[in-house]
Each structure stands twice: as C-alpha cells, then as structure tokens.
C-alpha cells in the first residue's frame with residue numbers, strides 16, 4: 396500500500412479526492428496527515444484533533460465489486476476493521492454506534508467518513524476517511540470523546556496502529572469479496588452499541604422517544620422496537636441516539 400505522509404493538509408479526504416482527479420491513483424492509496432486544518436465529519440460537521448497525537452487518514456477504494464447502493468456494506472466493513480484492530484490492542488468495551496462511530500464504553504474514540512469520489516457524474520471510487528483518537532489526553536468541550544490512551548493509560552505508536560488498521564481493512568474487503576455478505580451483517584450487528592438495551596432517541600423534529608435497538612435493515616436503517624412493540628426503521632437524518 397502506498398502511504399502519502401503529510402505534515403498538514405485541510406482534510407485527507409479532500410486531498411485524496413483532489414489527487415485522484417488529477418492522477419492515476421491505485422486502489423488502497425493512503426493519505427495520512429499529522430494535522431488537518433479543516434477536518435470534516437459526518438453530517439457536514441467538523442473533525443478537530445490535536446496535531447501529531449492521533450490518526451487522521453484516508454484510503455482510496457476502487458468501486459469494482461461495489462455498487463452505490465452497497466454504501467452501507469462498505470460502512471460495515473470499515474467499522475468491523477476498526478473494531479478488529481482495537482481488539483488486537485485490547486482496547487476495552489468496543490462497540491459500533493450506528494452507523495459508524497466507534498465507541499469504547501460510552502466514549503467515542505473513532506469517526507469514519509466515507510465519501511463518493513465523483514468525476515463529473517461518474518462514480519470513480521470511494522474515499523474512506525478515518526479519525527482515530529490515539530494519544531490525545533484532553534478533549535475540551537467534548538466530554539463524550541476519548542482516546543486509546545485515556546481508555547488504557549498507554550501511549551501507542553501511530554504508525555504501528557495505522558499499519559494494523561490498513562491490514563484489517565484489506566482483509567475485510569477480501570473477506571467480503573470471497574465470502575457471504577451475511578457474515579458481515581452478522582458481525583456488524585453483534586457489535587452494535589446499546590443493542591437490546593432500552594434507550595432514548597431524538598427524532599428529526601426534536602421529539603424524544605424510547606425504544607430498543609434490534610439491529611439494522613439490509614439497506615442500513617436502524618431497527619428500533621418502540622414502546623408500543625412496533626418495529627420501526629430509521630435513517631441517519633431521522634434519529635439520534637442519546638446516551
């Protein structure tokens with residue numbers, strides 16, 4: 396895998412998208428920056444971390460074998476790869492908060508942003524952006540964030556963690572390409588944060604309600620058993636899990 400190391404860039408996702416517009420970029424090309432000046436998160440949010448202490452990188456995945464409607468599959472494969480890596484480093488209580496926040500206990504330690512890489516109207520490839528908090532100790536104004544260091548008391552070599560993440564990503568894609576997709580679903584569902592536990596949610600219009608996460612649908616909607624025992628499905632814009 397080719398790794399392009401940068402001291403600083405706006406966003407590794409943006410860098411990799413721009414690069415693939417002008418260059419021929421191989422599958423699994425990685426852009427890793429010590430510092431992002433305009434890191435981007437899900438739902439148009441930002442991703443800000445202390446320079447030099449964490450992993451912020453993006454991986455280019457060619458879409459052969461993937462269709463746009465399999466976006467959620469990709470999401471599951473990446474979440475599982477992060478989970479497996481953190482399990483190797485014995486990070487405690489790792490779960491995946493739907494759709495793809497990686498939690499240790501009740502703290503978020505990793506975020507994933509997968510973007511379509513379009514050239515004109517054509518989908519060329521996917522850019523998988525991963526922000527993993529590794530050695531950062533304080534998260535001002537963000538009490539729900541944490542890092543590997545805060546969860547274990549140990550410092551980690553960033554490159555060692557990155558290499559394991561990349562290997563697990565590659566292995567995850569290879570397993571998907573050769574094995575049944577049900578395996579991916581099964582593993583992902585087993586990792587769901589607060590699955591089977593009564594939880595409070597907020598709907599898109601701000602209303603709160605209670606329910607129990609049961610799993611995800613084939614197209615990646617969250618299945619929640621409501622108080623009247625009905626099973627409802629929600630997409631990301633329709634629901635927020637409060638915890």
Ligand code: BTN
Nearest residue numbers: 406434435436437506507524526
């Ligand atoms: C989230 O909101 O949870 C997703 C955060 C994704 C952050 C990563 S860091 C590397 C890549 N480049 C970005 O600008 N964002 C992603």
